Every structure is written in structure tokens, then in C-alpha cells.
Amino acid sequence: MGGHTMDGDRRLPLVYVRGFAGGTRAIDRAVDDPFYGFNEGSTHIRIGAFNQPVFHQFESPLLRLLREEGYDLLVKGSQEAYLAGHDEIPAATVWIHRFYDRSASTWGSPPQEYVLEQAAADLLDLIDRLREKTGAPAVHLVAHSMGGLICRCLLQKILPDRGRTATDCVAKLFTYGTPHGGIAFEAGGGWLERIRDTFGIEGADIFGPRRMYEYLTPQALRNPDGPPADWDPREMPQDPGALPLERIFCLVGTDPTDYDVAFGLSAAAVGARSDGLVQIDRAYVPGAHRAFVHRSHSGRYGMVNSEEGYQNLRRFLFGDTRIEACLADYRLPDDEDLVWQAEVRLSVRGLPVVMHERLAEHWCPVQLDPPVEGQQAWKQLATTFLNSGLRASSDEPMRFILDLRLLSLREHHGFLNLGDHIEQSADFADTLVIDVGPPDAGPGIWATWNSDIEGAIRDHRPAGAPCSDEDPAPGRWVAHIPLPPTARKLVGPDARIRIVATPWD
DSSP, rough: OOOOOOOOOOOOOHHHHHHOOOOOHHHHHHHTTTTTTTTTOOOOOOOOOOOOOOOOOOOOOHHHHHHHSSOOOOOOOSSHHHHHOOOOOOOOOOEEOOOOGGGGGGSSSSSOOOOHHHHHHHHHHHHHHHHHHHOSOEEEEEEEEEEHHHHHHHHIIHHHHTOGGGGTTTEEEESSSSOOTTOOOOSHHHSSHHHHHHHHHGGGGGGHHHHHHHHSGGGGGGTTTTTOOOOTTTTTOOOSSSSOOEEEEEEEOOOTOOGGGGGGHHHHHHOBBSSSSBBBGGSSSSSEEEEEEEEEESTTTTTTTTTHHHHHHHHHHSEEEEEEEEEESOOOSSSSEEEEEEEEEEEEEEEESSSSSOOOTTTTTTTEOOOTTTTEEEEEEEEEEEEEEGOTTSSSOEEEEEEEEEEEEEEETTTEEEEOOOOTTTTTEEEEEEEEEOGGGOOOEEEEEEOOOOSSSGGGOOOOOOOOOOOOOOTTTEEEEOOOGGGGGHOOTTOEEEEEEEEOO
């Protein structure tokens, strides 16, 4: 698949914000990298025929954006020197927020204490200069780990404190493994968090609730006694001028075993339901888009230097179609001892990786709760973004597949009943093949279950009229695809996959 260049007005300046380094020695190492890690690639992948590893070269998000999206790096000794020497610069450029430089000891001057709020204020200064010199209305922010908290401090505190709005500065925010809900440990019974937050070891108290409340709350709303008992650091209030949740994407890692920091002690302390540092339930903003990938927080199999991370990033920033899939109108058997879960994989044609997967073995299946009386039953399965410009051929639709498995577990008083249990077996399993016409053609949705396709999926071609559009509103296509008859006894005769396609910019 060849390179693709978006229209100029789609390619806003992109600013990368790195994660936590730690103490001065670690900061000194971090600032030695001109690109703060955004240039790190990888050469490993976990798939291959005959159980043999296959070499897969991922050059880094930075190089891929330069090569595939027509971005540029503008440096003349430093970013600052280039900005100072040019009154006008192109918008399609990548910039690194080098907030740790002032805290390094390698520049010949005493290092300054790292303060997250100062890093967020410096980020605003960089954004303002980029907007002034490019003429772009806003920038894209891409952040790893703590970098996402710096971005949120900018959006939720720095800008409101100055009487400014987030939508005037930032177009989209993409976070890799950001601890939006802080960092907590499965081990230690809460003592590890108390020690960290009390003594602030190497500044790590920024991941505790009190400090998070300080830098995520505008001064006018801040309680000097600390956060209320029900305060959730993950929440981003949607006040006028706030960055809409639909403009935020959170990539969630589900692989703790490959995170080898501190010889694996970090992953052991945080627990299995994590990326090795950030627990799954703390790695996203409620209401924002998110994808789950089996990658660790960083390292050889880390999220930033992964094909999965880049493909989600690229399509969120530059795609033209948003797809939302949910399980709708399901009805569960009347058995209070049965626990129902769904496993989901989403893959896009032409890519070597899975874009989104929620599996029981990765500790993140979709929990199917009994519908509330009188309310429509639905459960979000996946959201993804497609780009019609990345098709191998302009006369074919955009294709993705949704692999769905329904599993039931029988529990009684919290104990798993193994009498009729067969581990890893699904009560229902099938793959929905979905073709979406490009935005300028409808868009139109064709959907077929794999069990109805003869031969290989790659040879399947959509035929006939697309699914009926159930939403009369222009620019929005809604289709419901009934589950195969084999699933009716499990989730009722009305259970359907609801696909919503809308234009995305």
C-alpha cells in the first residue's frame, strides 16, 4: 500500500509529549534523545507461520508520519532556533515538547525541579507559537504515559485559569498508556500508594489522587482540603470550550509480562490487569474513544513503538470515517448464576496487526450485564476509524472484520462451577465481515457473517444493495445486522450488531 498525503487543512502541527522519566539521572538520559523516544522503532512481532517468529520492522511513529503523511521536521540546531529564525512555517510538521530539558543536569547549569504544571504551561507556549507561525487553528497532541496528564493539565487547568478554551488550541488528543486514573498497585494493600504519595519519591506522587486533583482542577473550583471522596481523576468535565470527548483517543495496553522495568517488579506490583505499569481500568477517559492492544507500557513490545499503536493513531488523526459497533437488543437467559462475557477482535484489511482486542486471557473481556428493566440493552464492542485514501484500490470499499465470541461462566456464591465448564470454549463464535463505502459514495454498509461466506474471506465481494440506512439524518449511516440463528437461544431472537458510520475529520 503506497504512501498517502492528506489535504493540507487536515495536517495540523503535531506535538509529542513523552512520559515519566523519574529522578535526575533518568532525566539526563531522556534529554539525550533529540526526539524524546518518538523516534524509537521495533523489530519484533508475535505472529508467524509454523510457530516461527517473523521479522517485522516498525520504523517508529516519527518516521512513519514523515514518510506516509507528508510531515516534516524543522530543526536548525534546535526547534527553538528554527522557530526563532522563521516567521512562517508549514503546518504539517512534528514537534517535541522538551519539557524535561530544564530539569537535566547535563547542560552546565543547576537543574530545576520538575513541576507538571510548569510543563503544561510550557506546552501552551509552544502551541501558541506554532499556531502563530503556521496559521493553523489548532494542533494535535500525541502523548505517552505521563505526557497525557501534562496535556490534560493544559486542557483542564492552565487554559481555564487563563480564561481560554481548549477547542481554540487543540484539535485532537491521542494517549498511549496514560494513567488517566492514576497508578495503583494490586500488591501492598494500599501501603505502596501511601508511601509514594507521602514522600513523593522521585516525583512519583503526581500519579496519586491528591496531586492529580491539584493539576487537573481549575483554581476557581479547587478545594484546598483536597479531592472530594467521589472524585474520579479519569473524568474530563465537558464545560463550554472543553475538548469534546469524541476528540480524544486512549490506547490501552493489556500485556504486563513484557514490561521488564525493575526486573519485572513493577508489573508484579501493579497486577495482571495492566500494561505492566498502568491498570487497564485506569488507562482511559470515560466517554472517549479507546482501543485495547496486547502491548506493554514500553520496551521491546511497547505501545508507542508498535504497529498497532501507529495504525490507531494514524486513522484517528487522519481518517475520514468513524465506525462504532455495539451488541444491541440482547437478552440473557434467566439464570443468576450465569456470567456472560463477549470477546472482540477488530482488524482492518491490509494491516498486519489487530487494531483492537478484548479477550478473557488478556483480562479485559466485555462484561455483558443483564439489561435494566424497561431500557434497551446494548454494549459497546469497538470504535475504529477508517481512511478511504488508504485503500489498495479506489473501486473497493473499506473492509474490516469484527470477530465476536460469547462465553458463559457458571458461578455460585462467587465460586466457578467446573462441572460443565470447558475452558476457552465459546458458546457462540463468528466473524462479521463489514464493507463500508467511502464517504463521498454514501457511505453504505454491507455486512455478512463468515459462516455464510463460502471460501476465504479475502475472496468475498459484497453484492446487492447495502444494508438499509435506519437513520434519516444526512451524513450518518446506521445498520443493524441480526446475529446468526445459532446465537438466538443464547442472547435472544432480537440480538443484533449495530454499526454506525459517520464522517470523521
